[in-house]
Amino acid sequence: MIKVSDAAKEEFTKLLGQEGRGPGHFVRVGVKGGGCSGLSYDLVFDDTLREGDKEFEDNGVKVVVDKKSLLYLLGTTLDYHGGLNGRGFQFVNPNASRTCGCGESFSI
Numbered sequence: 001m002i003k004v005s006d007a008a009k010e011e012f013t014k015l016l017g018q019e020g021r022g023p024g025h026f027v028r029v030g031v032k033g034g035g036c037s038g039l040s041y042d043l044v045f046d047d048t049l050r051e052g053d054k055e056f057e058d059n060g061v062k063v064v065v066d067k068k069s070l071l072y073l074l075g076t077t078l079d080y081h082g083g084l085n086g087r088g089f090q091f092v093n094p095n096a097s098r099t100c101g102c103g104e105s106f107s108i
C-alpha cells in the first residue's frame with residue numbers, strides 16, 4: 001500500500017485544480033533507473049490505467065503504481081514539505097537502504 005499524508009493530499013488537490021484536471025485523474029508514482037543512488041522516483045498526474053497497474057486510495061487520493069515499481073514502493077508514504085529549506089513531494093520509503101542528499105534517488 002502507498003500512503004498519502006495530509007500535506008500531500010492538500011498539495012495534490014491544489015495542483016489538480018490549478019491544472020484543470022478532472023475527477024478521472026490520479027497520481028502515478030514509479031521508480032526508474034538513474035539519480036545519485038541508482039534509482040529515482042517518478043511522480044505525475046495521469047488518467048490512463050495500464051496493464052499491470054496497481055491502484056491504491058489513501059486519504060482520499062487515488063495512487064497508481066506500475067507492477068515493476070511496486071516492489072520498491074510498498075509501504076511508502078507520500079508527503080509534502082513547503083518550508084524555506086525546500087519545497088516539494090517527499091517519498092518516505094522504508095525499503096530504501098540509502099538515499100541521496102536531495103531525497104530524489106535511493107537504493108535498495
